Amino acid sequence: MAGQNVISLETIKVACQNCSLSALCLPMTLTPEDVTRLDNIIERNRPLHRGDYLHSEGDPFERLRVVTTGSIKTYSTSDDGSERILGFHLPGELIGLEAIENSRHRCSAKALETTLICEIPFDALEQLSHETPSLQHQLYRLLSREIGHETEILMLLGKKGADERVATFLMSLSERFKGRGFSASDFYLSMSRFDISNYLGLAVETVSRIFTRFQDEGLINAKRKHVQLLNLARLQEIADGNHHKGRSQRGYHS
Amino acid sequence: MAGQNVISLETIKVACQNCSLSALCLPMTLTPEDVTRLDNIIERNRPLHRGDYLHSEGDPFERLRVVTTGSIKTYSTSDDGSERILGFHLPGELIGLEAIENSRHRCSAKALETTLICEIPFDALEQLSHETPSLQHQLYRLLSREIGHETEILMLLGKKGADERVATFLMSLSERFKGRGFSASDFYLSMSRFDISNYLGLAVETVSRIFTRFQDEGLINAKRKHVQLLNLARLQEIADGNHHKGRSQRGYHS
């Protein structure tokens, strides 16, 4: 059993080190027993294919999910049947935090490509967190981080123009890939132009045009879903609103 | 001591019944002792004046805050000095959840008018939640709810036109006031037109024009900061995107 624990701990470290849940798995304050118990409630590597649903709006919420490989989109459907993309989830990112409130999912989630996910029954996690203060604290932090994310959304959609939005989107993907050990400047967009435009609050045509223009300007090399970022610094400038020589900021001063 | 508990419980019920923390205070699973302990860590009714800061970006985070009377705006300042309004907080609403992650505030908060707030040291709340599973659960729910709020923001800023945004804003205030026992159709806007337009991602002039037009159309009666909503049903329609006879939806179908 002791040997079992050691093996389990190593397995988790390998499996989770690139995962947003690593904060739950790896902190020093978790004893090997704690880790084993956490390990025991995690269901690993459920496979999904492109178009498979993880859950639909209104489904009962039972487990948090983490993308291992692939990508997921979450979206909400309005009365008239139109979708609103809420986010794209890359390896290591969590899905389902919004559903804790009413034990019911408030959005749908669909695989954008072949995808592996880990699942954690929330009941068990909650119980475990009650017994393990450091885990409880990590959970509070995790939820808080997600709340802080709203700031970026407000910046993106409330103040930025179309170029800035697309650049921000590309840089966001770049940083997230980089953080997980993938290339920061060469990756595949698993989502369609429709999904991108929907997420950014733009028309498909606008996104398409901006991709083309960025390419003409030598900032990116985009061939369909394969994208290379050729000038990260400039893209970051555009994302931050430093258009040409000082684009008119839409901000205001108190 | 037993009598003390009863008094304390009643006091809290009165103080908190219109408060978003009521979920923490009132659930049946809290024993009178738990309630008393919660009561003991809450600091009540700190007074603020118009323009006073609750905290600035980067300040260490120590306590969650709830508006008792008045209103607060939270905002983030970008490099160029321009502000982005993140939200308006009315009586019963919480401030500071985004700061748990790094024990540091990620936005500033300022009183829009004379305002009273309750404060809860987060350390103590966290400790208490460890000892009280139902409180822990309520805290998870509270944080989750805030995360779910992001959906509305994305709908508002990503898909809606200017009329829809203003109508959505007014209806949001209306519902929140109504939920706290105030009038749903007659209230004061404590925030300036600048703040409103900033929050909605529009120009001040656009907001002003829409207020005027809504007034001409008999939907509202707005005299400076005092607003009366004369046709809630119609405003809700506009907020939902049912412009005139079916405004062009910017959605798309999968």
Next chain:
DNA sequence: CGAGTAGTTGACGATTGTCAAGATGGGTGG
């Protein structure tokens, strides 16, 4: 190989931002 979906490009128009000027109202000092 053919059909359908996804993506691109162009022309045009609507919505909304920008600039400028004027109106309103609250607050302060005479």
Next chain:
DNA sequence: CCACCCATCTTGACAATCGTCAACTACTCG
């Protein structure tokens, strides 16, 4: 108490951005 002033708000004219419509191309999947 009145008058003035400054900030806030409103209104108008114009321009820019971005969405819409339509046609065309390219890729994917049977």
